[in-house]
Amino acid sequence: EERQYRSASGTPIALRRRQHSASCRELAVRCPRLQPRYRLPPGRGGLDQSSVFAWLVLQNSMVLSAAIFITLVGLIIYLHFVKVDQESLLVIGSLGIKATSSYASGKESTTFIEMGQVKDVVINEAIHMQKVIYYLCILLQDPADPQGISEVVPLFQSSKPRLDCLKELYRSCQEILEQGRT
């Protein structure tokens, strides 16, 4: 089933939960589409300084072709390395947790953490760019100290869901993790 939520910056995201078996669950967050950040004011007819300048600059076809080429290359780089389409989490009890990010160009990057290293999956709050955000993270066990935390792996970094979505994710993960503890 799929439900609509909002990300930290207000864009709509969708959470899809699938239960493959009693101890295996997949949680996928689909990131927002490219939203136009601003709209040109309608009815901007006629000439003014910026449009005349742009026309004069682009008269030279070298500049135009260079601008087109750079835009294309930049767009491809953005789609391949920056724009995340979907982030998903596959929790298999007593085996491990796999986090994958699929980019808009089709590239998928995954990280797998085995269950022996996972201490807990928690919702943490931290300061991020003049905001305080909640984010889901995996706490990794310190092999030397059973109570200690060696590393923090933040999840869903590109979609940044809000607290209501994070609570659903947290509860789903905890149900699987509790089976492993008992």
Added chain:
Amino acid sequence: MVENSPAPLPERAIYGFALFLGSWFGFILYLIWAYIPETWLFSLGLTYWPQKYWAVALPTYLLVAIGIGYILLFGVNMMSTAPLNSTHTITDNYAKKQQQKIHQEEAIPALRDIPISEVNRMFFLPEK
């Protein structure tokens, strides 16, 4: 403690007055140095004073430094904020080394840092 109170005292009044006179003297000296032409100063015998360029340059340096200081402070703050993947967002040295105090009946429990897993369970898992 009596010595550290901010109340007015006779010594403090004297220091204040001396600073007041000193700052006025410094200001008048700065105005003389900046405005009186060099030839007049030379004729008085004061030949080894710094160039008048500095009478304009030093205040400018000071104001630009203050303006950059605001930006710098903002930047240093952002740089020293822990990133999202660091353990400093969860615990720190003092919390790791804290000792468990013995629980006494009917007493207020001692203050301690609660681990994040417990806090999460309390907040987000509804207890039936």
